[in-house]
Structures are given as C-alpha cells and as structure tokens.
Amino acid sequence: xxxxxxxxxxxxxxxxxxxxxxxxxGQRLGAITLAYETYGxxxxxxxxxxxxxxxxxxxxxxxxxxxxxxxxxxxxxxMIGPGKAFDxxxxxxxxxxxxxxxxxxxxxxxxxxxxxxxxxxDFPVFTIRDIVRSQRALIDHLGIDRLLAVAxxxxxxxxxxxxxxxxxxxxxxxxxxxxxxxxxxxxIAFNDMGRRAIxxxxxxxxxxxxxxxxxxDGLAVARMIGHVTYLSDATLTSKFGRKLENGDGYGFSLxxxxxxxxxxxxxxxxxxxxxxxxxxxxITRAIDYFDLSKEYGTLANAIGRARxxxxxxxxTSDWLYPxxxxxxxxxxxxxxxxxxxxKTIDSTxxxxxxxxxDAKITPTISRALEEAYCSVSSKG
Amino acid sequence: xxxxxxxxxxxxxxxxxxxxxxxxxGQRLGAITLAYETYGxxxxxxxxxxxxxxxxxxxxxxxxxxxxxxxxxxxxxxMIGPGKAFDxxxxxxxxxxxxxxxxxxxxxxxxxxxxxxxxxxDFPVFTIRDIVRSQRALIDHLGIDRLLAVAxxxxxxxxxxxxxxxxxxxxxxxxxxxxxxxxxxxxIAFNDMGRRAIxxxxxxxxxxxxxxxxxxDGLAVARMIGHVTYLSDATLTSKFGRKLENGDGYGFSLxxxxxxxxxxxxxxxxxxxxxxxxxxxxITRAIDYFDLSKEYGTLANAIGRARxxxxxxxxTSDWLYPxxxxxxxxxxxxxxxxxxxxKTIDSTxxxxxxxxxDAKITPTISRALEEAYCSVSSKG
Numbered sequence: 209x210x211x212x213x214x215x216x217x218x219x220x221x222x223x224x225x226x227x228x229x230x231x232x233x234g235q236r237l238g239a240i241t242l243a244y245e246t247y248g249x250x251x252x253x254x255x256x257x258x259x260x261x262x263x264x265x266x267x268x269x270x271x272x273x274x275x276x277x278x279x280x281x282x283x284x285x286x287m288i289g290p291g292k293a294f295d296x297x298x299x300x301x302x303x304x305x306x307x308x309x310x311x312x313x314x315x316x317x318x319x320x321x322x323x324x325x326x327x328x329x330d331f332p333v334f335t336i337r338d339i340v341r342s343q344r345a346l347i348d349h350l351g352i353d354r355l356l357a358v359a360x361x362x363x364x365x366x367x368x369x370x371x372x373x374x375x376x377x378x379x380x381x382x383x384x385x386x387x388x389x390x391x392x393x394x395x396i397a398f399n400d401m402g403r404r405a406i407x408x409x410x411x412x413x414x415x416x417x418x419x420x421x422x423x424x425d426g427l428a429v430a431r432m433i434g435h436v437t438y439l440s441d442a443t444l445t446s447k448f449g450r451k452l453e454n455g456d457g458y459g460f461s462l463x464x465x466x467x468x469x470x471x472x473x474x475x476x477x478x479x480x481x482x483x484x485x486x487x488x489x490x491i492t493r494a495i496d497y498f499d500l501s502k503e504y505g506t507l508a509n510a511i512g513r514a515r516x517x518x519x520x521x522x523x524t525s526d527w528l529y530p531x532x533x534x535x536x537x538x539x540x541x542x543x544x545x546x547x548x549x550x551k552t553i554d555s556t557x558x559x560x561x562x563x564x565x566d567a568k569i570t571p572t573i574s575r576a577l578e579e580a581y582c583s584v585s586s587k588g
Numbered sequence: 589x590x591x592x593x594x595x596x597x598x599x600x601x602x603x604x605x606x607x608x609x610x611x612x613x614g615q616r617l618g619a620i621t622l623a624y625e626t627y628g629x630x631x632x633x634x635x636x637x638x639x640x641x642x643x644x645x646x647x648x649x650x651x652x653x654x655x656x657x658x659x660x661x662x663x664x665x666x667m668i669g670p671g672k673a674f675d676x677x678x679x680x681x682x683x684x685x686x687x688x689x690x691x692x693x694x695x696x697x698x699x700x701x702x703x704x705x706x707x708x709x710d711f712p713v714f715t716i717r718d719i720v721r722s723q724r725a726l727i728d729h730l731g732i733d734r735l736l737a738v739a740x741x742x743x744x745x746x747x748x749x750x751x752x753x754x755x756x757x758x759x760x761x762x763x764x765x766x767x768x769x770x771x772x773x774x775x776i777a778f779n780d781m782g783r784r785a786i787x788x789x790x791x792x793x794x795x796x797x798x799x800x801x802x803x804x805d806g807l808a809v810a811r812m813i814g815h816v817t818y819l820s821d822a823t824l825t826s827k828f829g830r831k832l833e834n835g836d837g838y839g840f841s842l843x844x845x846x847x848x849x850x851x852x853x854x855x856x857x858x859x860x861x862x863x864x865x866x867x868x869x870x871i872t873r874a875i876d877y878f879d880l881s882k883e884y885g886t887l888a889n890a891i892g893r894a895r896x897x898x899x900x901x902x903x904t905s906d907w908l909y910p911x912x913x914x915x916x917x918x919x920x921x922x923x924x925x926x927x928x929x930x931k932t933i934d935s936t937x938x939x940x941x942x943x944x945x946d947a948k949i950t951p952t953i954s955r956a957l958e959e960a961y962c963s964v965s966s967k968g
Contacts (some may be wrong), residue, residue: 404805408789444772444774
C-alpha cells in the first residue's frame with residue numbers, strides 16, 4: 209500500500225479574547241490552538257472532507273511520516289492513504305489533536321495567557337462536546353460547510369456521535385467504531401483508578417509539576433491499567449501466556465518475571481515519555497462525562513437529532529466497548545426511523561482491534577464512504 | 589439461619605529451628621504461626637473435617653462472631669453454620685489464615701526471629717503449594733488423617749486444587765470454586781498493576797515501612813483495581829450506573845463525582861485499614877505463580893495425581909475466572925478417567941458471586957458433601 213508520504217503538522221489558533229470558547233462547564237477557553245494534519249486534496253465543491261478523531265493517547269499525526277527516517281508512520285496510517293479505507297486519492301482527510309491534549313493543541317501544559325505559566329489544574333474541565341465544538345471552528349476555518357464523514361474509534365467514536373447530533377447539518381455519514389453512547393460504570397472505574405494512580409504520585413503536586421520531575425510512576429500505572437483493558441484475554445494469552453523473561457524457573461522475587469509484566473512495564477514507561485499526566489486526567493474525565501442522551505431524556509431523542517447515516521463497527525473480543533453497546537445505538541436509530549448499519553467484526557484483538565483490523569474493516573468503510581460521496585456528488 | 593455463634597481464633601506454631609518449612613524457592617520459613625478457627629465438632633473417627641481456604645484478602649475468621657457486638661460475622665458465614673452448606677451440625681470446619689498474610693499468621697509484618705525486626709522484604713516468596721504445605725502441618729496437628737473435603741473460591745480454589753494433587757490420599761472431595769488451573773496473563777497483569785501501584789508509593793520504602801506511615805495510597809489503588817475485577821459490568825451498572833454523588837449536573841472537576849468512583853475510593857481506603865501492603869505483594873505473587881501443570885507437563889498429568897472427587901463451580905458473569913477455566917479442569921479430569929462435576933451458576937455478580945450466591949450453590953455443595961461423607965462412613 210502506498211503512503212500519503214511526508215506530512216507536516218499545521219496549527220490554527222482562534223477563540224482569542226474576548227471571544228473565547230464557552231465550554232459546557234460555563235468556563236471560557238481561549239486562545240485555543242489546534243494542531244492538525246490534512247491528507248489528500250479538498251475538491252472544489254468542498255464535498256470530500258472527512259474528519260477523523262483520535263483516541264485517548266492519539267494525536268493529529270494520523271498518517272504518513274514527518275521525516276523520512278521516522279520509524280513509524282501516523283497512528284492510523286493503515287487506514288488513511290491512497291487506495292486505503294480513507295482514500296486520499298478521493299477524499300480530503302483532517303485530523304486534529306484534542307483540546308486538553310499534549311501534542312500541539314492547547315492543554316494543561318500550555319501557557320495560560322492570564323498567568324504566563326502552564327495551566328496545570330487551572331485548565332478548565334471540558335467535555336466531548338467541547339472537543340467537537342473546538343474542531344468545528346477548524347472545519348469553519350477550512351471553509352468546509354458539510355463533512356462527507358466523521359469517523360473514529362473509542363473516545364473518537366464518542367466524538368463522532370457527538371458531532372452527528374450537535375451539528376446534524378454538517379455531516380453526511382458518521383462512523384463510530386468500538387464505542388458506546390455513554391461511558392459505563394465499569395469504564396469510569398478503570399479511568400478513575402488511573403487518575404487515582406497519577407494523583408497518588410507525590411510528584412504530581414496537584415498538577416503543578418511543569419519544569420519539575422513529572423509523576424511518571426503514577427502515569428505509568430494509569431497507562432498499564434488502560435492498556436490491559438484495550439487487549440483481550442486471548443491476545444495476552446497468545447502473546448505472552450505464562451512465559452517468563454528468563455528461562456523456565458521462577459525467580460521467587462517480587463520483581464517482574466513474567467513477560468506480560470515486562471511488556472506492561474515497558475508500555476507504561478514509554479507512555480510517560482510521550483504523554484502528559486494532566487492531559488490524561490482531563491481527557492479521561494471528558495470520556496467519563498460522555499452520555500449522549502443526558503440532555504435529551506432518551507438515547508432515541510438524542511440520536512433522533514442526527515441527519516447523517518450511521519455505520520457502526522464493533523469487535524467480538526472488545527470487552528471495554530463490547531458490540532452490545534453499538535447495538536444499543538442501532539436500536540435507538542431504528543426507533544426514530546434513522547438509517548444505520550451495525551457490523552460486528554470477528555476479532556481476537558480486543559478493543560485495540562480498531563487500530564489493527566484494517567483489512568477487515570476497510571471494505572465496509574470504503575463502500576459506505578463511496579455511497580455517501582456519490583449521493584453528495586449527484587445532489588451537488 | 590442460625591450461626592456458629594461466638595468463636596475464638598486459635599494459633600498453632602510449628603517449624604521451629606532447625607526444622608523450618610522448606611519452601612518451593614528452597615528458602616526456609618520458621619517458626620510459623622497459623623491463625624485458625626474451627627466450627628462444629630470433630631467426630632470420633634475424625635472423618636468429618638472440611639478445610640476451607642480463604643481468598644486474597646480473607647482470613648481465618650470465616651464464620652460466627654468474635655464479640656456479640658461485631659457488626660459483621662466471618663467472611664463466609666452464609667455458607668458455614670448449622671444447616672448451611674458446610675453444616676456444622678455434621679461437619680468440623682477449619683479455616684486458617686495463609687502464610688504471608690496479616691491476620692495472625694506469620695507474614696511480612698511478623699517479627700523475623702533472625703533480626704528481631706519485622707520481616708518486610710526478607711520474608712521469602714512463597715507459592716500456593718507452600719500455603720498448602722503449611723496448612724497440612726495444621727491438619728496433622730489436629731490429628732486428621734484424611735479430610736472429608738477441601739473447598740474455596742478464587743485463590744482458595746487454587747489451594748483446593750493444589751491440596752488434591754499434593755496430598756491425594758488426604759482428601760475425599762475437592763470443591764474448587766471460581767478458579768483456574770493456572771493464573772492467566774490477563775490476571776497476572778491486573779495483579780502486577782496493583783503491585784506497581786504499591787511499590788510506586790514512596791511510603792512503601794522497599795517494604796520497610798513498619799512503625800512508619802504505610803503506603804496507603806498505593807495499596808488503595810491496588811485494591812480498587814482488584815475490586816473492579818471482582819465485579820461484573822452488570823453489577824456496576826445496576827448498583828451505580830452513571831449516578832452522581834450530588835444531584836444530576838456535573839461538577840466539572842477532577843474529583844470523584846460518580847458514585848462508582850466514591851464507592852471504589854471508600855473500598856480502597858477501607859482496605860488500607862485492614863490489610864498490609866507487603867502481604868498484598870506476596871500473596872498476589874503466589875497467585876501469579878500458580879500453574880498446576882507446571883511440573884507435570886500437562887494438566888491431565890497433574891490432575892491425574894488426585895484421588896478425590898471434584899465438584900467445580902463457576903459463575904456466568906465471572907470474567908476474572910470465567911467458567912471456561914473450570915471446564916478446562918473438568919476436561920483434564922475426564923481425560924484421565926477421574927470423577928468430576930462442573931456446574932456453572934447463573935449469576936450477575938461477577939467473580940464475587942462465590943461470596944454472595946450462597947443460596948444458589950448450597951444445594952449442590954450440601955449434596956456432594958453428603959455423598960462423600962456417606963461413602964466415608966460406610967467404608968469407615
């Protein structure tokens with residue numbers, strides 16, 4: 209498969225004083241910078257734009273490479289590029305880092321214009337809808353009236369749903385993947401434990417650790433908790449089982465000995481080198497607050513606002529956002545007479561499947577995009 | 589249901605120098621004190637004794653009360669007592685606190701006779717088989733040649749299996765509940781995260797915190813992780829769902845707001861008041877080391893050593909030790925022509941079901957014990 213090649217992250221700054229973005233909390237956030245990337249070309253009618261959202265630890269760099277020597281391409285490179293699911297020969301693909309993040313968009317580690325110091329815990333708590341609002345400003349800036357599609361997995365699936373009901377006239381097709389219409393109690397619990405682990409690290413210093421040693425231990429534990437929930441028991445068993453790091457005999461110590469332990473330790477530690485602990489706190493909070501039906505009484509009332517088609521994808525071994533959660537959304541769509549398809553993909557990769565099973569989901573997504581694009585083109 | 593009434597914890601000390609217990613690691617542990625309780629009366633033939641093992645956070649106090657004003661009875665009071673599953677009108681029930689524990693048996697917080705100070709990390713790493721070995725000494729001390737049954741859920745189910753293959757002539761019936769023949773990679777991962785959280789707490793001080801402030805924050809996070817794995821998504825949803833502590837509106841803060849968060853916070857904190865962090869490290873390590881087949885090549889080879897009957901119980905919503913793990917044991921039993929029954933109980937309580945679903949498991953256990961007892965009596 210070919211690649212989008214070398215790409216550059218771009219930046220858009222808006223919501224300057226006194227026109228800050230008013231958040232769900234009533235607090236104001238501005239100025240806001242969004243780091244974003246685009247792949248492919250916007251057509252003349254501006255009818256071929258697809259907005260991709262990223263999951264908790266993702267960023268704007270969804271495809272291609274920044275430098276020829278980069279070891280890895282963007283996080284969804286298997287899905288975005290010429291001839292791929294999000295075909296950059298036909299579509300113009302946009303991906304922006306979330307507010308509250310730490311990959312170029314305004315977040316807790318950014319300078320608070322009021323104090324001249326990093327926000328830390330002065331950063332306002334935001335919601336999935338606030339993320340969507342901020343990205344609408346980017347879509348306006350790019351001069352796009354109506355997106356061909358919004359798409360994403362996990363937290364990004366929530367943003368996809370939120371976009372569809374908050375800006376019903378501004379999207380043709382919504383592709384929420386491996387997600388739910390509301391964060392479950394169990395998933396709130398997992399996020400909460402991660403937050404506790406970070407806050408229990410004395411180096412967290414109530415969020416005021418910039419320029420000092422960050423709460424690496426707490427963040428590593430938080431990531432380990434998250435990471436296990438992204439994998440299936442089957443994946444862990446086939447990848448590691450009960451294999452030991454050294455030989456076949458137990459070391460009879462409390463140190464990591466099983467390969468699964470070293471793997472998670474490495475994953476946790478690597479994460480601390482690329483992610484900000486406060487961003488982890490804020491973004492997981494936004495996920496936990498997500499409840500599409502909250503203001504509308506029922507899920508059908510909420511989803512009834514949408515005017516897009518829906519392609520819902522889920523994976524059999526995903527126990528974090530199991531297929532039944534997508535089925536709930538489909539039922540709500542049906543109850544209000546909306547168009548929707550839910551496809552459950554057979555996979556052993558757990559929640560991570562949405563990042564891995566590109567071959568299995570590409571045909572369905574390609575076809576849905578094509579249908580949406582053709583109907584746009586014929587009307588246009 | 590009536591109760592066993594007021595009970596007292598007893599203590600048995602053995603393995604004095606130079607006859608310490610030799611552990612699987614090759615290290616020696618002694619003297620060993622086991623805290624234990626007994627309920628009911630041992631019959632003249634000593635043929636009615638049942639050894640109950642406790643799970644990770646349990647203790648010797650399985651039934652009755654220590655003081656009339658105790659708010660709660662022992663941890664398995666619903667199962668042990670006159671007319672209950674483990675009927676103390678007929679059977680003599682024994683439960684001992686594990687070595688490595690912190691409820692009266694010798695563990696990391698006990699005084700190391702070599703140094704006159706608490707063991708801390710000088711306590712030897714032990715295995716499920718070591719736990720079983722130490723309790724065999726207690727059974728010898730009580731003059732019991734052959735147990736009518738061994739029983740327990742979770743880690744205690746592992747001890748039940750281990751007893752059956754390590755002392756095949758010394759048990760008539762094994763009742764492993766909600767357990768597995770080996771700890772899975774996923775479950776090692778969950779335990780590992782708990783250990784990381786404890787060790788990341790600066791107050792842990794490499795285990796040398798006795799007399800100082802213990803690593804409460806780390807232990808609380810470890811307990812929260814464990815606790816979530818004991819519950820089902822259904823239980824968390826029906827108990828808490830997305831309910832907030834205060835009213836219906838979000839607080840837009842990083843503090844716990846959802847009831848499930850406060851619940852877990854309280855559970856975590858309460859646990860630090862009753863459990864020792866080092867014991868948590870050692871006992872979870874023993875669980876992770878558990879692999880019944882390790883020395884025998886296959887599970888069938890291992891379980892083929894047993895001479896007891898087996899009654900395996902599992903619960904539909906238990907995702908920590910799901911029914912398929914018990915089914916694996918049953919298959920191994922069948923492969924070597926052994927007697928075994930596996931019953932999967934319909935329950936929404938997740939792994940905790942073994943502590944909660946007494947009404948559902950009592951008839952099966954009662955009947956199995958009765959059959960075993962009758963066959964003992966008729967032979968005796």
